Amino acid sequence: MALSKIWVYAEATEGKVSNTTLELLTKARDLAEVVECVYAGGDAEAVAADLGAHGATTVYTTGDLGGSLEGVPVAAAIASLVEGGNVPDAILFATSYGGRDVAGRLSAKLDRTVITNNVDLELDGDSLVCTEPVFGGTTDVKTRFTGPTPYLVLVRPKSFAAEPSGGGPAAVQTVPVPDTGVAGSARVLNRHVEERQGPSLDDADIVVSGGRGLGEPEKYAMIEELAKLLGGAPGASRAIVDAGWVPYAYQVGQTGKVVKPTVYIAAGISGATQHMVGMKGSKNIIAINKDPEAPIFSVSDLGIVGDVHKVLPALIDALRARA
Amino acid sequence: MNVVVCVKQIPDPADPGALDPETKTLKRDTKLILDESDSYGVEMALQLVDAAGGGEVTLVSMAPNNEVGGLRTALAMGATKAILISDPVLAGSDALGTAKVLAAAIRRVEGAELILTATESSDGYTGTVPEQIAGLLDLPSITFAKHVEVVDGTVKVQRQTDAGYDEVECPTPAVVSVTAGVVEPRYPSFKGIMAAKSKPVDQLTVADLGIDASQVGWAGAGQEIVSIQEAPSREAGEIVEDDGEGFAKIVAYLENLKVI
Numbered sequence: 001m002a003l004s005k006i007w008v009y010a011e012a013t014e015g016k017v018s019n020t021t022l023e024l025l026t027k028a029r030d031l032a033e034v035v036e037c038v039y040a041g042g043d044a045e046a047v048a049a050d051l052g053a054h055g056a057t058t059v060y061t062t063g064d065l066g067g068s069l070e071g072v073p074v075a076a077a078i079a080s081l082v083e084g085g086n087v088p089d090a091i092l093f094a095t096s097y098g099g100r101d102v103a104g105r106l107s108a109k110l111d112r113t114v115i116t117n118n119v120d121l122e123l124d125g126d127s128l129v130c131t132e133p134v135f136g137g138t139t140d141v142k143t144r145f146t147g148p149t150p151y152l153v154l155v156r157p158k159s160f161a162a163e164p165s166g167g168g169p170a171a172v173q174t175v176p177v178p179d180t181g182v183a184g185s186a187r188v189l190n191r192h193v194e195e196r197q198g199p200s201l202d203d204a205d206i207v208v209s210g211g212r213g214l215g216e217p218e219k220y221a222m223i224e225e226l227a228k229l230l231g232g233a234p235g236a237s238r239a240i241v242d243a244g245w246v247p248y249a250y251q252v253g254q255t256g257k258v259v260k261p262t263v264y265i266a267a268g269i270s271g272a273t274q275h276m277v278g279m280k281g282s283k284n285i286i287a288i289n290k291d292p293e294a295p296i297f298s299v300s301d302l303g304i305v306g307d308v309h310k311v312l313p314a315l316i317d318a319l320r321a322r323a
Numbered sequence: 324m325n326v327v328v329c330v331k332q333i334p335d336p337a338d339p340g341a342l343d344p345e346t347k348t349l350k351r352d353t354k355l356i357l358d359e360s361d362s363y364g365v366e367m368a369l370q371l372v373d374a375a376g377g378g379e380v381t382l383v384s385m386a387p388n389n390e391v392g393g394l395r396t397a398l399a400m401g402a403t404k405a406i407l408i409s410d411p412v413l414a415g416s417d418a419l420g421t422a423k424v425l426a427a428a429i430r431r432v433e434g435a436e437l438i439l440t441a442t443e444s445s446d447g448y449t450g451t452v453p454e455q456i457a458g459l460l461d462l463p464s465i466t467f468a469k470h471v472e473v474v475d476g477t478v479k480v481q482r483q484t485d486a487g488y489d490e491v492e493c494p495t496p497a498v499v500s501v502t503a504g505v506v507e508p509r510y511p512s513f514k515g516i517m518a519a520k521s522k523p524v525d526q527l528t529v530a531d532l533g534i535d536a537s538q539v540g541w542a543g544a545g546q547e548i549v550s551i552q553e554a555p556s557r558e559a560g561e562i563v564e565d566d567g568e569g570f571a572k573i574v575a576y577l578e579n580l581k582v583i
Binding site for chain 2: 005015069071072075095096097100101103107108109111112113114115116117120124129133134135137138139140141142143144145146147148154181182183184185186187188189190191192193194196197205206215230238240241243244247248249254255262263265273274280284286288292297298299300301302303305306307310311312314315317318319
């Protein structure tokens with residue numbers, strides 16, 4: 001038995017639909033007969049092809065939000081659809097800045113629970129069961145919705161593999177944003193893009209992350225150098241992000257990015273539960289740490305018990321010699 | 324300027340405890356401490372009140388068993404007073420139930436211009452409570468703030484994004500969630516610790532807030548835990564002591580994967 005209808009909150013940057021959106025659409029097809037999207041942006045016609053090719057038949061769009069933060073207006077638009085009788089069984093959101101804002105607002109507006117940080121979804125009769133990893137991914141908690149629909153679900157990126165359905169472009173239907181008053185008054189005035197070279201943490205095949213074991217901020221240059229030599233992306237533990245060594249955008253972990261590269265190299269990272277949630281799914285994990293008891297070694301395919309200040313320079317030299 | 328900071332008191336992450344398979348809640352037999360994620364909001368509130376030339380920082384927290392350990396830490400840092408909601412009916416509350424309780428408590432604080440929260444707690448990490456509180460109070464909100472200023476009734480925020488940050492603003496009163504690490508939380512001074520002991524902590528129940536018990540706890544959660552299982556674990560692989568040739572092991576491993 002399947003659910004009748006699931007909505008996916010679609011996100012795109014400059015006309016390119018996010019990978020997580022496509023992952024959610026793929027999973028939604030398994031769970032429901034009809035899959036539709038909600039999208040906030042002026043370019044719904046442009047993204048409708050990709051959304052349709054992954055199973056969405058309709059895209060409800062608010063149009064361009066004119067600089068508003070998306071949480072309030074999008075939640076209001078979805079609520080107006082639901083209150084008007086168009087009620088999906090579930091709405092899936094990516095665990096992203098925007099996804100969390102919209103899901104939280106909508107939860108308060110519709111008085112529905114939202115189940116967060118899920119990595120798997122399955123049917124249970126008319127309900128949905130979500131799997132959430134806790135305690136650094138050592139324990140899986142399965143939670144079932146018991147209240148009225150729509151069920152609100154936040155899903156972590158890279159939980160499913162995106163596969164096209166071969167569908168044609170989704171039909172675009174405009175949904176007006178109701179007046180949200182002062183609550184909807186947050187405006188984006190300027191956007192700042194921090195330049196970084198090489199692949200993004202999301203897309204990189206190889207991720208090299210550094211942690212507190214590097215000792216001082218200047219040593220992070222070794223992580224960047226190694227990532228560059230391997231054609232990968234540099235990442236970081238929360239400890240050194242909190243300490244201000246690198247920007248938040250570098251952070252891998254529970255707070256931060258979930259990465260699943262072919263190779264993950266953790267240098268001077270002990271493996272706090274906070275970090276493990278974000279990288280445990282990597283295909284191959286290499287760890288360098290001077291503490292043989294560091295938890296990171298329990299998930300490593302290759303562990304080097306040693307000083308990062310000796311191992312990293314030698315590794316960089318060896319790779320340079322090959323280039 | 325008066326600022327409210329929502330703070331959570333959690334088991335020490337160094338000793339996180341476990342889920343009780345019987346009650347399906349976090350075992351909380353250990354002493355609770357101030358969630359480190361919330362120490363940034365407390366520090367930011369103190370700095371904003373200073374910059375505004377004065378005002379009160381009120382803490383709002385929901386915790387079992389009238390726990391005040393974490394609140395005392397934040398009061399010792401310099402917060403003025405606290406509201407603590409503690410009630411057996413709150414066990415099993417989901418994020419929305421928690422937000423209903425915190426929002427009702429925030430309504431009791433006179434003239435709050437700003438409500439600060441962390442982006443998510445270190446233990447439950449739903450990350451939805453700030454937006455739910457704002458929704459329930461019908462206030463504007465800006466999440467993931469790394470820099471906050473209040474100028475003439477407008478809150479100006481640098482908000483984290485995937486690519487960098489956005490400059491975002493809205494009128495006060497507003498809810499702002501603060502990312503970790505953006506300010507340096509002060510250590511409580513001895514004087515602060517002593518003063519904290521006599522600062523007021525208003526202890527309330529769900530009924531005091533005028534909330535129906537069916538809205539919170541297990542009853543209000545709209546969800547039930549069906550299983551708690553050990554996750555499939557990764558097998559640890561080869562662990563070697565670096566003898567000066569550790570790097571060569573890594574090179575060989577990468578060669579074997581054909582990534583170099």
